[in-house]
Amino acid sequence: MEEESKSLPSKDNFSEWYNELLMTAQIMDVRYPIKGVYVWYPFGFSIRKKVYNMLRNLLDVDHQETYFPMLIPKPELLKESEHIKGFEDEVYWVTHGGLSELEVPLALRPTSETAIYPMYKLWIRSHADLPLKLYQIVNTFRYETKHTRPLIRLREITSFKEAHTAHATWDDAEKQVHEAMDLYSEFFTKLAVPFIVHKRPEWDKFPGADYTMAFDTMMPDGKSLQVGTVHHLGTKFAKTYDITYEDEKGERQYVNQTCYGISERCIAAVIGIHGDNKGLVLPPNASQTQVVIIPIIFKKDDGGVKEACQKVKELLRANDIVAVIDDADERPGAKYYKWEMKGTPFRIEIGPRDIKNNSVMLVRRDGKKESIPMDGLPETVRNKLFEFQTDLLNAARDSMLARVKACETLDEAKQQIENGWATMPWCGEKACGLEMENAVNCKLLGEAHTIKGAGKCPICGKATDRIITMARSY
């Protein structure tokens, strides 16, 4: 495919840089003729594949993967009133089969509670069937009216991982909420994406949920990106869909449920947070290729360089490190540019001098360059890969936390969210919360366990130790 050789705009203009990079690095093609619907380039899809395989491996420890229908009959979708209130203006409808109008309109799943839970009713009979922990990775459809953007706000969400669990008691479901949060923490840590977990305010929780825990990360423009959510659903859906089980005493009880979702926003976060003016910077767990080997040949006789490259590639692959040799007939500099644009974590340069010293030149994507001996090469490279992932995460976390600031007044908060997040005391009343959102023109992300403090609610003046985070959001 034709590589776009255009240079990137500066990352200081994040939105322009982000859009240009998605095309130049061949992640997603935004030219599909439906708003909010985009096309994966094969390279972008290789990132998705790597990232979602990692997510599957984490889930498959104690979940089972399955697949539910995309089409949902209107009566099923409308059953849970709070849920449908939250989604009715986002649902796409299928009204015809060929030339004939359908008797019952069918919704394209915006999320799959209303497709799955009628089946859970049929599948769950006794406490022995619990806990039931299933997930699927599917496309979902939401008629988003806010600004659509590839990987961030799509109308066809192409990589929607949704897990749906059922438990005997509210506490068991609460335990599952925490297990899901631990799994998400591990997943985002492996992607070197820092996050703060906020409990969403009552008025912004998932429609039909008891409460919502959200994983929020900060994009370079200071806006928050909700990259994952975990919802405690209590018995609301169980009562609506009559999902009951027979307990040990033979009595019928409603199940308690949770659901938790991650979409391709996790990839938007990796690209946005770690990328630089030369292109993508991919943590090893997000990149199909971890090391590209570049032969440095000056004259006809390559002095054994080609052979050495082959040996290094085989050595690394034998140790589960994905290495490729770029032996195209191109100047090394042109190769560096190409692989840096694609965000490959490491480059190994091998020239006659390296052969003589029995070493290779290891260049880390962020520029760190060092000569390492051939002896123990795979072990050294593996350690360097892990070091890179840790350095990326620490740098991103430090930069995010440096931009979260405790503010005394709403004016100060308004100023602060121009380029970061503000935290302020909040009495917990919805009226005050909504007034804070209006005054600062932002979203209240909610309260975070990790953010402590005390003060007076800026609206009603009541003393409180509840601290809330405010941010501009995607």
Ligand SMILES: Nc1ncnc2c1ncn2[C@@H]1O[C@H](COS(=O)(=O)NC(=O)[C@@H](N)CS)[C@@H](O)[C@H]1O
């Ligand atoms: N239009 C969208 N484009 C891309 N990602 C989205 C979009 N809408 C939501 N998401 C992502 O999908 C995650 C789950 O969506 S959700 O509405 O919060 N939760 C659910 O749908 C629940 N059924 C859990 S799967 C969100 O946390 C967000 O990261």
